[in-house]
Amino acid sequence: MTYSLLVASPDRRLLAVATATCTPAVGQSVPAALPGIGGVVSQAHTNAALRGLVLEHLTAGATPEDALRAALATDDDPELRQVGVLAADGRTAAHVGDRTTDYSGMRSVDGALAIGNYLAGEGVLDALIQTGDPARLPSSLTGEQLAGAALTAMRAAQAAGGDRRGQQSAAITVVEHPDAAAGDAGRVVLSLAVDDDPQPLEQLARLLGH
Secondary structure (H helix, E strand, O other), rough: EEEEEEEEEEHHHHEEEEEEEOOHHHHHHHHEEEOOOOEEEEOOOOOOOHHHHHHHHOOOOOHHHOOOOOOOOOOOOOEEEEEEEEEOOOOOOOEEOOOOOOOEEEEOOEEEEEEOEEEEEHHHHHHHHHHHHHOOOOOOOOOOHHHHHHHHHHHHHHHHOOOOOOOOEEEEEEEOOOOOOHHOOEEEEEEEEEEEOOOOOHHHHHHHHO
């Protein structure tokens, strides 16, 4: 019932998670990110607890695949879930349960993952990953610019049909990873959510000045 993009620029120590759906307050239940660790989305028949478990395992040094496997092992019905994981260094992992609602799937490239269900068609994910490919990002990049790039990709996915039931909420978070040499502990660059609006992505664009 949601589509999401996780995209990283490890060279710039940045990672973004963006998500949209036709139910309220998607930012409260689907996405999560930690500076220096990575990002995660838990969607479809959402089990919000999986987000924290994935991030805990990543923090302990697990690979994205192992973190995802360990988190799903705690779930009573993983075939209803979709979970996408992006580590700070750009590695990805994803789970698309067999009982998620069509069109359901994922796409990945180096440093990015697109994942969604209840979509208008596979072109939604194609548009999301092609527009959100980090290879398209400029070499000089701020957190706000990464947020804008992720939003552009989400708008492309919406133009391709998005969630086939419509729109209601969207959220985007960008984190900057620590720089030990500079004594920088990392931070949340921005975290924006539109909880109830007929055009939530356009409201995010307004908030970002896009």
